Amino acid sequence: MNSGFPKAILFDLDDTILCYGSPTACWRGVCGTYATQIGDIEPDTVLEAIDTYRRWYWSDPERHRRGRLNLMMARREMVAGAFAALNLDNPDLAVTMADAFSLQREAGLKPFEGAVETLCQLRAQGVRLALITNGAAQPQRDKVTQHKLTDYFDCIIIEGEFGCGKPDEKVYLHAMEQLQVAPHETWMVGDNLEWEVEAPQRLGIFSIWMDAMRTGLPKDSAVQPDRIILSITELLEGIELTNTQGLPQHKPAVAAARV
Ligand SMILES: [Mg+2]
Known part of the structure; x- marks a missing residue:
């Protein structure tokens, strides 16, 4: 060795x-995209409610375990929780926004x-x-x-x-x-x-x-x-590398399109 x-x-x-980058940045994009459907509430207010809810959601180890084993459902639950905190009654939009986040989050992965x-x-x-x-x-x-x-x-x-x-x-x-x-x-x-x-x-x-x-x-x-x-x-860094011949060739993966 x-x-x-x-x-x-x-x-x-x-x-x-x-x-993955910042989840808040991704949520901000989603809130902006659906701003007109959110109604009178400012997108930043929705973003803040989602941030508050998701921090609470991930703070409990058992809830974290269940959530990470079904991220799509967890994100739907988070937006629904944020909407409830804002007295915003639009369950279909909550699902749409959560799923949009899931798509964007995975698509940006590299x-x-x-x-x-x-x-x-x-x-x-x-x-x-x-x-x-x-x-x-x-x-x-x-x-x-x-x-x-x-x-x-x-x-x-x-x-x-x-x-x-x-x-x-x-x-x-x-x-x-x-x-x-x-x-x-x-x-x-x-x-x-x-x-x-x-x-x-x-x-x-x-x-x-x-x-x-x-x-x-x-x-x-x-x-x-x-x-x-x-x-x-x-x-x-700081380590002299030896045996650099015949390194496996890696072709950068192309981000898969998700639909
Ligand atoms: Mg990690």
């Missing part, structure tokens, strides 16, 4: 390798700049790679396939396929078992402080927080990452 790299790295998918090339280099250096992603089986598997990520990983764990997700320690243990590595030989990289830092740290895994949104660590954060990066390309 080349010095500087661990034997294995466990990667998160969404907002670590694939970039790998972060340099992310695929970084995976490629890590593999060329002999680092064993696993992907651990929460969410429903089919949508998460589709994302991996559409962006041609399958071949970069020795092990892919999707919550909806595996039966449980992060932060259950079973997923990290299973990944390390598949890669035949111990925690002290392993890094975890991801944007969720609970799932990709706190839980793996409890197992002795070196945990790297991905701050792609550049928000910085919350001031009152009880979770302290072992390292903070703004892009996974930083994993290669």
